[in-house]
Amino acid sequence: xxxxxxxxxxxxxxxxxxxxxxxxxxxxxxxxxxxxxxxxxxxxxxxxxxxxxxxxxxxxxxxxxxxxxxxxxxxxxxxxxxxxxxxxxxxxxxxxxxxxxxxxxxxxxxxxxxxxxxxxxxxxxxxxxxxxxxxxxxxxxxxxxxxxxxxxxxxxxxxxxxxxxxxxxxxxxxxxxxxxxxxxxxxxxxxxxxxxxxxxxxxxxxxxxxxxxxxxxxxxxxxxxxxxxxxxxxxxxxxxxxxxxxxxxxxxxxxxxxxxxxxxxxxxxxxxxxxxxxxxxxxxxxxxxxxxxxxxxxxxxxxxxxxxxxxxxxxxxxxxxxxxxxxxxxxxxxxxxxxxxxxxxxxxxxxxxxxxxxxxxxxxxxxxxxxxxxxxxxxxxxxxxxxxxxxxxxxxxxxxxxxxxxxxxxxxxxxxxxxxxxxxxxxxxxxxxxxxxxxxxxxxxxxxxxxxxxxx
Amino acid sequence: xxxxxxxxxxxxxxxxxxxxxxxxxxxxxxxxxxxxxxxxxxxxxxxxxxxxxxxxxxxxxxxxxxxxxxxxxxxxxxxxxxxxxxxxxxxxxxxxxxxxxxxxxxxxxxxxxxxxxxxxxxxxxxxxxxxxxxxxxxxxxxxxxxxxxxxxxxxxxxxxxxxxxxxxxxxxxxxxxxxxxxxxxxxxxxxxxxxxxxxxxxxxxxxxxxxxxxxxxxxxxxxxxxxxxxxxxxxxxxxxxxxxxxxxxxxxxxxxxxxxxxxxxxxxxxxxxxxxxxxxxxxxxxxxxxxxxxxxxxxxxxxxxxxxxxxxxxxxxxxxxxxxxxxxxxxxxxxxxxxxxxxxxxxxxxxxxxxxxxxxxxxxxxxxxxxxxxxxxxxxxxxxxxxxxxxxxxxxxxxxxxxxxxxxxxxxxxxxxxxxxxxxxxxxxxxxxxxxxxxxxxxxxxxxxxxxxxxxxxxxxxxxxxxxxxxxxxxxxxxxxxxxxxxxxxxxxxxxxxxxxxxxxxxx
Ligand SMILES: Cc1ncc(COP(=O)(O)O)c(C=O)c1O
Numbered sequence: 001x002x003x004x005x006x007x008x009x010x011x012x013x014x015x016x017x018x019x020x021x022x023x024x025x026x027x028x029x030x031x032x033x034x035x036x037x038x039x040x041x042x043x044x045x046x047x048x049x050x051x052x053x054x055x056x057x058x059x060x061x062x063x064x065x066x067x068x069x070x071x072x073x074x075x076x077x078x079x080x081x082x083x084x085x086x087x088x089x090x091x092x093x094x095x096x097x098x099x100x101x102x103x104x105x106x107x108x109x110x111x112x113x114x115x116x117x118x119x120x121x122x123x124x125x126x127x128x129x130x131x132x133x134x135x136x137x138x139x140x141x142x143x144x145x146x147x148x149x150x151x152x153x154x155x156x157x158x159x160x161x162x163x164x165x166x167x168x169x170x171x172x173x174x175x176x177x178x179x180x181x182x183x184x185x186x187x188x189x190x191x192x193x194x195x196x197x198x199x200x201x202x203x204x205x206x207x208x209x210x211x212x213x214x215x216x217x218x219x220x221x222x223x224x225x226x227x228x229x230x231x232x233x234x235x236x237x238x239x240x241x242x243x244x245x246x247x248x249x250x251x252x253x254x255x256x257x258x259x260x261x262x263x264x265x266x267x268x269x270x271x272x273x274x275x276x277x278x279x280x281x282x283x284x285x286x287x288x289x290x291x292x293x294x295x296x297x298x299x300x301x302x303x304x305x306x307x308x309x310x311x312x313x314x315x316x317x318x319x320x321x322x323x324x325x326x327x328x329x330x331x332x333x334x335x336x337x338x339x340x341x342x343x344x345x346x347x348x349x350x351x352x353x354x355x356x357x358x359x360x361x362x363x364x365x366x367x368x369x370x371x372x373x374x375x376x377x378x379x380x381x382x383x384x385x386x387x388x389x390x391x392x393x394x395x396x397x398x399x400x401x402x403x404x405x406x407x408x409x410x411x412x413x414x415x416x417x418x419x420x421x422x423x424x425x426x427x428x429x430x431x432x433x434x435x436x437x438x439x440x441x442x443x444x445x446x447x448x449x450x451x452x453x454x455x456x
Numbered sequence: 457x458x459x460x461x462x463x464x465x466x467x468x469x470x471x472x473x474x475x476x477x478x479x480x481x482x483x484x485x486x487x488x489x490x491x492x493x494x495x496x497x498x499x500x501x502x503x504x505x506x507x508x509x510x511x512x513x514x515x516x517x518x519x520x521x522x523x524x525x526x527x528x529x530x531x532x533x534x535x536x537x538x539x540x541x542x543x544x545x546x547x548x549x550x551x552x553x554x555x556x557x558x559x560x561x562x563x564x565x566x567x568x569x570x571x572x573x574x575x576x577x578x579x580x581x582x583x584x585x586x587x588x589x590x591x592x593x594x595x596x597x598x599x600x601x602x603x604x605x606x607x608x609x610x611x612x613x614x615x616x617x618x619x620x621x622x623x624x625x626x627x628x629x630x631x632x633x634x635x636x637x638x639x640x641x642x643x644x645x646x647x648x649x650x651x652x653x654x655x656x657x658x659x660x661x662x663x664x665x666x667x668x669x670x671x672x673x674x675x676x677x678x679x680x681x682x683x684x685x686x687x688x689x690x691x692x693x694x695x696x697x698x699x700x701x702x703x704x705x706x707x708x709x710x711x712x713x714x715x716x717x718x719x720x721x722x723x724x725x726x727x728x729x730x731x732x733x734x735x736x737x738x739x740x741x742x743x744x745x746x747x748x749x750x751x752x753x754x755x756x757x758x759x760x761x762x763x764x765x766x767x768x769x770x771x772x773x774x775x776x777x778x779x780x781x782x783x784x785x786x787x788x789x790x791x792x793x794x795x796x797x798x799x800x801x802x803x804x805x806x807x808x809x810x811x812x813x814x815x816x817x818x819x820x821x822x823x824x825x826x827x828x829x830x831x832x833x834x835x836x837x838x839x840x841x842x843x844x845x846x847x848x849x850x851x852x853x854x855x856x857x858x859x860x861x862x863x864x865x866x867x868x869x870x871x872x873x874x875x876x877x878x879x880x881x882x883x884x885x886x887x888x889x890x891x892x893x894x895x896x897x898x899x900x901x902x903x904x905x906x907x908x909x910x911x912x913x914x915x916x917x918x919x920x921x922x923x924x925x926x927x928x929x930x931x932x933x934x935x936x937x938x939x940x941x942x943x944x945x946x947x948x949x950x951x952x953x954x955x956x957x958x959x960x961x962x963x964x
Binding site for chain 2: 001002003004005006007010011013014015017018019020023025026027028029030031033034035036039040041042043044045046048050051052054055056057058059060061062063064065066070072074075076078082084086087088089090091092093094095096097098099100102103104105106107108109111112114115117118119121122123128129131132134135136137138145163165166168169171172173176177178216217218243244245246247248251260267268269270271272273275285291292293294295296297298299300302304305306308309310311313314315316317318319320321323324325326327328329330331332334338340341342343344345346347348349350351353354356357358360361378395396399404407411412426
């Protein structure tokens with residue numbers, strides 16, 4: 001076994017030092033009824049070459065994004081990640097280190113976390129950010145829990161634009177804690193209706209911009225209404241690149257901003273691991289979940305960084321902790337911070353502008369197809385369209401033409417069977433757009449013919 | 457100067473001067489990215505957009521964001537310099553008890569990056585991701601077989617998230633039979649995530665006492681069990697590194713009270729392939745793929761915390777469920793009976809690929825050997841260190857050896873001082889002050905991927921330090937570390953006056 005350094009001789013000699021006659025002696029505390037003498041019913045070990053081959057065969061059964069036109073978004077986005085990002089995160093010192101609990105020998109990790117927190121605060125327009133959460137959806141649920149602690153109220157109002165998986169995650173986590181989760185009906189302009197639902201019991205209002213249908217919203221008025229009622233405004237961002245073009249949630253009055261950071265530095269990975277961003281105002285810092293890195297000095301007065309304010313956390317506060325989170329998304333946060341350092345403000349703005357432009361080009365092309373209606377009024381790099389047929393079937397027909405044509409809303413939420421969510425990024429070429437428009441038109445013509453045939 | 461043919465000759469000096477720049481040889485003094493001046497710089501080349509953002513009106517961000525950029529060579533230097541200030545498994549034994557810092561095979565990194573896994577969207581048509589769902593199905597099969605359990609929820613993103621998943625399934629099972637319950641019992645030695653999770657789910661947390669020999673006190677458990685107890689959360693092997701001898705009885709008592717047995721499986725590494733949790737009466741258990749199945753800790757994450765479930769809890773497992781049909785796999789993203797969803801999408805796919813590569817590499821035979829070598833290595837350390845240091849409990853340990861600070865009494869040296877002195881000797885300290893049940897705890901977990909030579913190197917270093925401590929060489933400990941990239945840091949100051957980001961004003 002290539003990963004196990006002990007030899008049979010080592011084992012014999014070590015048992016002698018221990019004073020045991022066999023390794024079984026070391027397992028004496030296991031009740032006899034639970035001791036298994038034989039091997040479990042699984043295959044025997046394999047060499048590196050064989051394992052790689054097995055996994056390559058499995059990987060080959062998936063259609064990778066690069067293989068053809070690709071338009072999926074809905075909370076996960078296909079962006080180009082510079083090669084140096086993945087190189088750096090695979091350095092042993094980052095990949096194979098633990099949580100930086102011993103700061104004297106973890107300044108590498110701690111300094112990038114401090115840089116990460118600073119970048120996230122700047123992007124979101126907030127005072128402070130933590131050292132990452134699992135992903136955007138769990139960060140959103142934590143934001144709701146935090147709002148209930150800050151306001152001592154137990155009701156969360158979710159706009160009809162919040163990603164249905166986020167609604168589900170919030171519901172799962174918050175409802176057991178006795179929070180009344182009021183989720184509004186899904187709507188393209190879902191943020192518009194949220195103010196009416198705010199009342200004196202509301203702990204927070206959760207809105208998303210750009211929302212799951214791609215709609216970008218100025219949430220200033222919602223912030224004012226929430227705060228007038230003593231509630232907090234939680235803003236969810238699932239496409240963090242949008243913050244290079246759109247007003248920051250902080251500048252519009254958000255109290256907590258949570259985001260999915262996958263777009264910067266991290267691959268699609270079929271849904272994980274990703275990286276949750278969590279930012280808030282200074283006055284709420286002691287109610288935040290998750291790890292925080294802070295600046296200090298060492299015994300010689302040199303600047304250094306440590307994990308701090310940990311009396312909020314489970315390992316100190318146990319059942320009184322602000323969250324149970326322990327392991328977070330450190331390495332994905334590193335990927336984020338390296339990619340963001342490569343971009344800089346200049347690159348991020350260019351990237352965002354390019355994404356937006358590609359989406360506008362896509363909308364122009366799709367909007368010309370008879371029967372296709374663009375639903376999203378103002379979008380960043382993603383929008384919803386209505387088709388004359390169920391989107392699920394259309395997407396499957398497109399797969400047969402070599403196109404991954406977006407996410408049918410029905411895949412994630414109930415109702416709106418004919419709505420398709422499509423996204424474009426810097427990775428989308430003009431040829432991709434042309435092919436998509438051509439084949440979508442073809443597929444719809446075919447569907448029209450089939451339905452007319454059936455009706456006849 | 458022409459140095460060819462002039463061999464250097466070391467010369468003795470009377471004192472070592474401080475460097476003028478703050479660097480120390482290979483170790484660079486590296487400032488923050490915000491201090492490198494890249495306010496108008498970028499390290500990427502992007503095409504010009506065809507269309508502008510006039511359609512967005514006043515939604516457009518006009519104020520500066522405040523993000524510096526670096527060219528690619530500067531970026532590499534910055535992060536490589538930072539990396540050299542970190543300890544890592546690839547550098548030396550990393551004996552953090554409860555954390556299972558084992559070797560991370562590079563094959564796993566390679567296969568996780570195959571475009572067929574990395575460049576696949578969670579919501580693209582399921583017919584185009586049959587291989588990805590197959591990976592999930594195979595991981596599920598291995599975990600179910602290794603634990604003997606009926607089902608597994610793959611989506612939890614770490615151990616603590618798995619605990620949440622397990623308790624939510626338990627709660628759903630009680631609610632389904634009209635029997636809402638209020639309390640969860642947790643031993644004093646438990647990891648902080650256990651009580652934190654129970655409280656998050658709205659349960660009152662009550663502690664179970666521990667016996668003299670570091671295990672659950674059965675009498676206390678029995679006294680505290682009652683019709684309002686939803687679950688017990690017991691770690692096995694426990695956080696003292698001991699197998700709970702009475703575990704079958706613990707499960708029996710728990711079930712008799714109508715409660716469920718949640719097992720914290722963070723320490724599964726000690727028993728994988730030798731003991732199946734199902735045979736112990738467990739109802740739900742999370743498995744940290746970033747511990748037992750070697751997905752890298754990555755400086756704090758990401759991990760993955762799949763939860764195996766018994767027959768009784770399986771019907772409540774969260775979305776998604778894997779369904780195998782005649783024409784392949786489907787992911788049921790809205791299954792009837794599920795208590796909800798733990799997160800967006802389907803869990804930590806990147807970790808599933810790595811864990812599957814790890815499991816296939818070891819096989820049934822290798823995984824059993826993993827447990828045996830992990831336990832052997834821990835007992836070897838325990839045997840070698842016990843003559844000088846006070847072992848917390850007698851008898852064999854499992855995958856980690858627990859010591860108290862009794863042996864330091866009167867020396868003026870604390871567990872913390874001792875740990876910091878280990879840094880100077882080139883080792884990461886052991887876990888300190890956890891579990892809370894013994895005084896000045898030092899918890900050492902070597903894992904199975906340490907060689908005899910490295911174990912001896914570690915034991916020799918610790919023993920020499922222990923002798924120094926006993927000989928009253930307090931200076932070596934009180935100010936330690938002296939040779940790390942930084943000296944001891946002022947954590948009190950950091951907490952009293954939190955500086956959580958760089959600001960132009962704080963630039964010094
Ligand atoms: C005993 C025990 N339980 C639970 C956890 C929490 O696991 P995670 O950090 O993956 O959330 C840990 C991890 O440190 C642990 O050691």
